């Protein structure tokens with residue numbers, strides 16, 4: 001089995017110790033930290049999600065797997081992403097958060113780290129963030145982009161509310177909205193009038209650069 005396969009397997013076995021060891025080894029061997037994240041850790045987590053949906057795992061399993069994944073990401077993967085960052089600064093300001101009613105923040109944290117590494121100034125509002133808070137912070141720091149993450153079909157409509165609130169504040173167009181999260185699609189982004197959509201953290205950076213007019 002490949003080292004990325006072993007990382008996903010460690011998550012499915014809820015074996016934090018093995019996960020940290022495998023991730024460390026993969027990074028030490030020179031594997032791209034983004035690949036380790038997407039094809040190892042995130043792949044394992046998505047599989048856990050599938051098994052949970054099928055009723056083969058309990059929520060407690062998802063909690064344990066998520067905690068182990070978070071630890072591996074925060075302690076090992078994010079520092080590597082930052083190290084490899086472009087050291088370019090001042091691409092623009094991004095206010096990011098997971099929308100109200102939603103506490104999934106692993107993907108959002110990765111997007112925030114990647115944007116920071118790419119040279120954006122990132123203001124992370126955390127999770128379960130009300131619409132007004134996104135708007136208030138974006139106004140305060142004169143943000144270029146609001147990046148809103150949603151992992152639940154029930155929290156996705158909050159992304160539409162953010163676009164609406166910007167329209168009502170006559171800020172639509174001046175502050176761009178970028179949306180993402182597992183159930184979010186390009187079509188959804190278009191339907192709600194968002195300016196950009198990214199399927200993963202790499203795309204998030206590409207889209208953000210496009211939105212501020214920087215060539216990729």
Ligand code: B12
Nearest residue numbers: 049053103104105106107149152153180181182198200201
């Ligand atoms: C881990 C997890 C949890 C953890 C979260 C821990 C944490 N701190 O985040 C816990 C256990 C708390 C949890 C709780 C719940 N969960 Co949950 N969870 C997951 C799981 C297994 C993995 C999510 C994850 O971290 N993925 C890894 C990251 C790296 O991927 P990602 O989040 O998709 O992010 C990437 C991209 O989407 C993108 N991206 C993300 N955000 C953004 C933002 C922008 C702007 C851009 C451009 C891109 C972008 O880039 C990221 C990096 O590549 C998913 C399964 C799945 N398929 O997603 C279910 C899942 C999302 N959960 C689900 C459910 C139902 C719940 C609960 C309601 C369960 C319950 N009965 O209580 C609660 C919700 C609580 C709440 N109010 O939010 C369902 C949602 C179904 C739906 N469509 O609505 C899923 C799909 C599982 C399933 N198949 O049933 N969950």
